[in-house]
Amino acid sequence: xxxxxxxGKKLLNKILCTxxxxxxxxxxxxxxxxxxxxxxxxxxxxxxxxxxxxxSYAQIRGGEIWLIGAHISPYKFSAQDLDPKRxxxxxxxxxxxxxxxxxxxxxxxxxxxxxxxxxxxxxxxxGVAKGLKLYNKKQLLKEKEIQREAERELRRFT
Numbered sequence: 109x110x111x112x113x114x115x116g117k118k119l120l121n122k123i124l125c126t127x128x129x130x131x132x133x134x135x136x137x138x139x140x141x142x143x144x145x146x147x148x149x150x151x152x153x154x155x156x157x158x159x160x161x162x163x164s165y166a167q168i169r170g171g172e173i174w175l176i177g178a179h180i181s182p183y184k185f186s187a188q189d190l191d192p193k194r195x196x197x198x199x200x201x202x203x204x205x206x207x208x209x210x211x212x213x214x215x216x217x218x219x220x221x222x223x224x225x226x227x228x229x230x231x232x233x234x235g236v237a238k239g240l241k242l243y244n245k246k247q248l249l250k251e252k253e254i255q256r257e258a259e260r261e262l263r264r265f266t
Contacts, residue, residue, distance in 0.1 A: 125223040127161040134237035143199035149186035166218035
């Protein structure tokens with residue numbers, strides 16, 4: 109959580125959900141912030157953090173970006189019966205969409221990194237990601253282990 113100030117008023121910015129699997133499966137090449145189109149009965153559960161971004165991705169269709177596979181739990185007091193995993197439109201300018209389309213190539217994909225509130229609006233951080241190979245994952249694990257050992261040694265001698 110972090111605070112921002114606008115016209116003397118405090119606005120609470122809050123991370124609602126992060127996609128933890130992305131760091132293990134992909135290498136993030138670029139990040140971009142996008143708004144999301146939600147129905148009224150989806151906003152309350154989304155602001156409560158009832159969102160799951162695992163196994164979701166974004167796709168460019170017809171000059172628009174769509175978030176596919178993100179699960180937003182249904183609001184229990186709503187009369188609407190919506191599919192929790194339905195595709196949702198993301199809000200980006202045409203120039204930003206063409207910039208992302210230029211970065212997408214074979215072996216790269218758009219994945220949601222986090223879902224958060226910014227000045228009262230729900231935003232999604234997208235990342236252009238490239239899949240990691242098995243040997244890259246092993247090498248990253250070794251590097252993390254070496255880093256942990258070094259930190260332990262430093263703490264022991266200081």
